[in-house]
Amino acid sequence: MADLLPESERDAALAPLLESGWTVADGRDALTRSYQFRNFIDAFGFMTRAAIWAEKWKHHPEWSNVYNRVDVTLTTHDAGGLTELDVKLAKKMNQLADD
Numbered sequence: 001m002a003d004l005l006p007e008s009e010r011d012a013a014l015a016p017l018l019e020s021g022w023t024v025a026d027g028r029d030a031l032t033r034s035y036q037f038r039n040f041i042d043a044f045g046f047m048t049r050a051a052i053w054a055e056k057w058k059h060h061p062e063w064s065n066v067y068n069r070v071d072v073t074l075t076t077h078d079a080g081g082l083t084e085l086d087v088k089l090a091k092k093m094n095q096l097a098d099d
């Protein structure tokens with residue numbers, strides 16, 4: 001199980017994500033981001049590609065989809081907050097959304 005991000009590393013780890021549109025959730029140690037695509041097929045294609053990485057890393061998003069939008073929340077349930085796995089998956093999702 002991954003450990004919570006240590007205080008000393010947390011700001012540096014989160015900074016690039018906060019610049020790219022992720023925010024720290026209200027009242028919860030979690031990252032959230034909403035992705036918008038051209039249409040449902042692009043949104044669902046993103047979810048399919050992200051799901052393969054999530055399964056490979058055994059780290060799964062909380063997410064929902066409405067038409068061309070995908071709302072994502074990342075947190076590590078086992079640790080009760082943000083870990084490097086959330087940072088890794090958030091970065092991967094940004095890459096996949098830009099493809």
Ligand SMILES: C[C@H](O)[C@H](O)[C@H]1CNC2=NC(N)=NC(=O)C2=N1
Pocket residue numbers: 058059060061075076077078079
């Ligand atoms: C055994 C299995 O790897 C764990 O239950 C994993 C599965 N996916 C997970 N995903 C997330 N987001 N947090 C977890 O703590 C978590 N735990």
